[in-house]
Amino acid sequence: MTQHQQPAPGSHATHGTHTEQQAHRDPTGRDQHDIDHQPTHHVTSDAHAGHAGHGDHGGHGGHAGHTDRFRRLFWIMLVIAAPVVATSPMFAMILGYQVPGWAQWVAPALGTVMYAWGGTPFLTGAVSEIRSRKPGMMLLIALAITVAFLASWGASLGLLHHELEFWWELALLIVIMLLGHWIEMRSLAQTTSALDSLAALLPDEAERVEGDRIVVVPPSVLDLGDVVVVRPGGRLPADGIVIEGSASVDESMITGESAPVRRDAGDRVIAGTVATDSGLRVEVRAIGGDTTLAGIRKLVADAQASSSRAQRIADRAAAWLFWFALGAAAITAIVWTLVGEPDEAVIRAITVLVIACPHALGLAIPLVVSIATERAARAGILVKDRLALESMRTVDTVLFDKTGTLTKGAPAVTAIETVGTLTADELIGFAAAAERDSEHPLATAIVRAAHDRDVTIPSSTDFSSSPAVGVSARVDGRQVEVGGPHLLTAHSASELNIADAWRAEGAIILHVLIDQQVAGALRLADEIRDESHEAVDALHRDGIEVVMITGDAEAVAHHVAAQLGITRVFAGVRPEDKASRVRELQSEGRTVAMVGDGVNDAPALAQANVGLAIGAGTDVAIASAGVILASDDPRAVLSVMALSRASYRKMRQNLWWAAGYNLLSVPLAAGVLAPIGFVLPMSVGAVLMSLSTIVVALNAQLLRRLDLRR
Numbered sequence: 001m002t003q004h005q006q007p008a009p010g011s012h013a014t015h016g017t018h019t020e021q022q023a024h025r026d027p028t029g030r031d032q033h034d035i036d037h038q039p040t041h042h043v044t045s046d047a048h049a050g051h052a053g054h055g056d057h058g059g060h061g062g063h064a065g066h067t068d069r070f071r072r073l074f075w076i077m078l079v080i081a082a083p084v085v086a087t088s089p090m091f092a093m094i095l096g097y098q099v100p101g102w103a104q105w106v107a108p109a110l111g112t113v114m115y116a117w118g119g120t121p122f123l124t125g126a127v128s129e130i131r132s133r134k135p136g137m138m139l140l141i142a143l144a145i146t147v148a149f150l151a152s153w154g155a156s157l158g159l160l161h162h163e164l165e166f167w168w169e170l171a172l173l174i175v176i177m178l179l180g181h182w183i184e185m186r187s188l189a190q191t192t193s194a195l196d197s198l199a200a201l202l203p204d205e206a207e208r209v210e211g212d213r214i215v216v217v218p219p220s221v222l223d224l225g226d227v228v229v230v231r232p233g234g235r236l237p238a239d240g241i242v243i244e245g246s247a248s249v250d251e252s253m254i255t256g257e258s259a260p261v262r263r264d265a266g267d268r269v270i271a272g273t274v275a276t277d278s279g280l281r282v283e284v285r286a287i288g289g290d291t292t293l294a295g296i297r298k299l300v301a302d303a304q305a306s307s308s309r310a311q312r313i314a315d316r317a318a319a320w321l322f323w324f325a326l327g328a329a330a331i332t333a334i335v336w337t338l339v340g341e342p343d344e345a346v347i348r349a350i351t352v353l354v355i356a357c358p359h360a361l362g363l364a365i366p367l368v369v370s371i372a373t374e375r376a377a378r379a380g381i382l383v384k385d386r387l388a389l390e391s392m393r394t395v396d397t398v399l400f401d402k403t404g405t406l407t408k409g410a411p412a413v414t415a416i417e418t419v420g421t422l423t424a425d426e427l428i429g430f431a432a433a434a435e436r437d438s439e440h441p442l443a444t445a446i447v448r449a450a451h452d453r454d455v456t457i458p459s460s461t462d463f464s465s466s467p468a469v470g471v472s473a474r475v476d477g478r479q480v481e482v483g484g485p486h487l488l489t490a491h492s493a494s495e496l497n498i499a500d501a502w503r504a505e506g507a508i509i510l511h512v513l514i515d516q517q518v519a520g521a522l523r524l525a526d527e528i529r530d531e532s533h534e535a536v537d538a539l540h541r542d543g544i545e546v547v548m549i550t551g552d553a554e555a556v557a558h559h560v561a562a563q564l565g566i567t568r569v570f571a572g573v574r575p576e577d578k579a580s581r582v583r584e585l586q587s588e589g590r591t592v593a594m595v596g597d598g599v600n601d602a603p604a605l606a607q608a609n610v611g612l613a614i615g616a617g618t619d620v621a622i623a624s625a626g627v628i629l630a631s632d633d634p635r636a637v638l639s640v641m642a643l644s645r646a647s648y649r650k651m652r653q654n655l656w657w658a659a660g661y662n663l664l665s666v667p668l669a670a671g672v673l674a675p676i677g678f679v680l681p682m683s684v685g686a687v688l689m690s691l692s693t694i695v696v697a698l699n700a701q702l703l704r705r706l707d708l709r710r
Contacts, residue, residue, distance in 0.1 A: 070121070070182035077118040077178055081171035084110045088168035107167035108156045115149045118174040140322045141177050145170055147353040161347050166354055176693060202272055202293070206237035209281070219271075226284045230275045238271050239286035239293075246467055247278035248440070260441065262468060277440070278467055292575065321662060329353045332670040344671075348679075351669045355662070365651055367700040372647040379639055379708035380631045388610045388626025390651070392644035394591045395610060398539055398637060399582065401596035402550035402560055405614055405634060406536075407526040409597070411442055411508060413449035415523035417498045425455045427520040431512045433460040434473040434480040442510065443471070445524055446482070470510075481513040488518075496521045506556030525556075528563060535634040536564045542641075545590075549573055549581055551600065575600035579607040595629075595637060612637060639708040646706050654696045661692040 085091055087106040092099045099107075122145065125138030148170040154160035156167075206219045207229040214229055219237035222228065227243065230236055236249075248260035251273045260276055263269055269282055270292045288294060329352045336345030369389070376383050383389045400406050416424040432450035435443035436457060450457050460473040460480070469490060470483015481487060488495055488511055499509050499521060508524040536546050549570040550557050557571035570581050582604045585592045594601070594608035602624040605611030613625035614632055629636040668680035 067182065070178055073118055073121070074175065074178040074182050077114055077171075077175050080110050080114055080118075081175045083107075084114065084171040085168040088165065088171075089162070090165045091168035105156075108153060111149070111152060111167040111170055114171055114174050115145060118178060119145050119149075122174075122177065135319045135322045140319075140325070141173070143322065143325070144354055145173055147350055148173065151350045151354070160350075161343065164347060164350055169354060203235040203237050207231075222284050222287055224284055224287060228282050228284060230280045230282055232275060232278055234275055236269050236271050236273050236275070236282060238282075238284045239291045240269055240282040240284045242267050242269055242280055243283050244281035245279050247275040247280050248467070250274040250276050321659060324662070325353055325666065328666050328670055336671065348669065348671050352666050355665050355669045365654070367697055368647050368650045368654060368703060371700055371703045372643055372650075375704060375706055375708060376640075376643055379636075379643075380629065380633075381636055381640055381643070381708070382628040383626070383643075384628065385626030389640070389644050390648060391591070392593060392610050392627070392640050393648050395544065395593040395641065397545045397547060397585055397590040397592045399547045399549055399585065399592055399594045399604070399608065400566075400634065401578075401594075401598070401601050401604075402548055402552060402557060403526060404597040404632075405595050406532040406548065406564065407528050407560065408632075409526065411445045411524045412527040413445055413522055414507070414525045414527065415498075415502065416520065417496055417523075418520040419496070419518060422519055424520075425453055427512055428453060428522070429455045429457055430475055430478075430480045430514060430519070431482050431510075431522060433458045433475040434463070434471055434482050436460060437463040437473070438465060438471055442508065442524060446510075446522065479513075479515050481516075482510055482522075484510060487511060487513065491516050493518050498523075504555060505559040506553055526560075528560060529632065529634065531633045531635050532564055535637060536566060538635070538638050540565070542638075547585065549578060549604070551575070576603070579603035582607045593637065595634065610640075612640065643706065643708060646703060650700055650703050653699055657699065658692060658696055 084107050087099050087103045089099055089104070089107075119142070122138050122141040126142030129136050129139045148166040151160060151164040152166045152170060155162055155165035202219050204218070205216050206222055207214045208217050208222065209227040209229060222238050226238075228237055228240070230247075232247070242263050242265050244265060246262065246264045249263045249269060250260050251270060263275075263280070268285075269280070271286075272293050286292075329349045332352050333345045333349040336342070336348055369383075372383065372389060376389075403409050413428070416427055418424055418427050428446065428450045432447045432455070435446045437460070447457070458475050460475045463471065463473040465471045466483075468484075468486055470481055470487040472479065472481045474480070481491075485495070491513060493511070493513065493516075495509070495511060496518065502509050502521075502523045506525070510522045510524065511518055512520045512522065539546050545568070546564075546566050547568045547570065548557065548561050548564075548566050550560075551573055552571060554571045557569050561567070561569045573581060578600060582592055582594055586609070592608045593610040593612060594604045595612045595614070596602075596605055597614035601613075605613060605624040610627065611625035612627045612629055614629050627640055629640075665680065668678075671679045673679070
């Protein structure tokens with residue numbers, strides 16, 4: 001096989017057969033094109049104001065605003081509630097003291113303030129639920145506080161029975177509900193915007209060629225056919241075609257590939273990627289919504305919008321309880337009226353409506369989620385979406401992105417082959433000496449391999465690099481060169497026989513020449529994490545199917561999958577197609593958890609039933625996921641599953657307790673046992689209501705005993 005037949009290992013399917021990506025070069029700029037040294041004329045204009053993606057993003061902070069609102073209201077209402085409860089005649093009667101005459105109107109006055117101010121979120125929420133014809137928690141709370149407010153004023157003015165004075169209950173209800181919603185909003189708050197993170201990949205400035213000048217403009221004003229200059233280390237401002245220059249382009253943030261890809265004249269390049277070692281001139285071929293980055297952005301937005309419509313468990317329970325309370329109150333009023341007790345009918349019906357209000361139900365879910373997220377954070381797991389945490393228990397398929405998730409995302413020397421009497425340590429020492437002055441990722445891997453083997457790296461002089469060829473230096477008086485197939489061509493040398501086997505595994509192959517003679521070869525590949533084996537094995541034991549997805553070539557993907565025991569692989573997948581692979585699995589009836597770390601993973605993370613982002617990955621991947629793994633350890637997926645199952649059990653227990661209390665106390669308050677002489681006193685019902693809240697809170701605290709350490 002000739003050197004031109006060797007495929008580009010780890011390359012995306014759309015990257016063709018550019019073997020230059022295996023060649024090694026230095027990004028210091030020694031070979032920069034003349035275009036990099038042309039004068040630049042900075043244009044002052046207002047065009048920056050229109051730079052899409054870097055301006056107004058206020059719409060993404062909704063949860064944070066709700067969190068602040070409920071926090072402020074809770075503390076204010078808590079302060080006001082104290083005198084309301086203390087001066088409530090019914091509360092005073094329960095504890096056995098008298099409210100002074102001068103304080104008899106404190107509870108009505110401050111209670112009205114609490115209803116009108118602290119109750120506003122629930123009242124406005126109730127109106128929305130009525131308009132949408134979807135009764136839920138807000139309508140149930142609004143019903144209870146409104147009934148309590150009107151009944152309490154009726155009792156205070158002497159128009160209704162004194163037992164219908166609920167000022168203390170109204171105050172506690174509003175405070176507890178505000179606390180529950182504050183906790184809920186805090187658990188839902190987003191720390192990063194996926195769309196902002198995508199936009200941030202674009203540079204703030206682009207250098208556009210205008211005749212014999214290079215003018216700095218915002219990327220938003222670029223048009224089709226414009227030519228832009230991209231300097232070494234700079235990001236591409238738009239999708240386009242290289243018309244001049246050659247560079248290694250880091251596309252990992254878009255394609256997920258671990259190795260830079262060589263881009264020459266005629267090759268397509270993508271906005272947001274980085275030219276690592278040389279300058280380029282690029283003709284703009286796509287702008288605005290037609291760019292690859294914009295396409296990914298739209299996929300993320302669509303998937304996030306569709307997942308946000310999921311109904312919450314507590315709202316469903318509240319809807320059922322709303323109709324239960326209304327029905328019970330109506331039946332109570334009718335029955336007591338028919339038996340000739342109209343006054344008792346009013347008392348019993350109002351009592352039923354107030355007791356039915358979900359003190360415990362309002363805290364059942366938020367408290368569990370709050371404690372679960374705190375426990376998760378201590379284990380390096382950040383839960384951003386409670387629905388994602390809830391769904392994790394039902395996952396039967398985990399889809400791992402390869403690069404940076406199951407693997408370390410950086411090349412490493414995995415094998416050394418020598419010629420003649422030269423030892424492996426001597427060969428890696430010579431190669432590391434030649435590569436030491438280079439900043440290329442492959443050079444870093446070679447130097448790191450020498451250090452890992454405790455090899456003393458000799459000193460070197462006369463370092464030089466050539467893009468698409470390799471590096472050269474004098475080491476101990478000998479000329480040492482390290483590079484890919486073009487280096488062998490330059491010296492009319494042949495690759496080692498082992499190269500065929502390495503190539504079949506999708507490895508990057510670099511040959512080492514000493515004094516123009518092949519002295520050996522280095523196999524470099526994206527190294528598999530040690531923890532990946534344990535994670536895959538544990539998932540298999542739990543009956544979870546593990547699937548791997550990657551933009552890398554088939555050979556690379558299947559070699560990694562075989563080592564991990566993964567039988568189903570999606571290889572050569574383009575960034576925009578990753579979400580469709582998730583949908584393909586979902587169409588098979590699977591509940592999918594996606595684990596990834598790159599921008600190219602963002603649509604798939606958002607599309608999956610549960611998206612888990614490796615914390616070391618890009619901001620957009622983190623923002624698109626419902627769960628973030630702060631470490632690079634894939635075993636954290638197991639911890640998320642354990643947390644999901646445990647928290648769901650607590651949610652169910654709390655919901656049954658909260659709803660069960662209502663199912664039991666409402667009939668008693670209605671008077672179903674009146675024929676045998678027992679009617680639940682209003683005061684006792686109110687106390688039991690508060691006790692149910694305490695039970696729910698204590699049960700949620702038991703979740704703290706869960707050990708998520710791996």
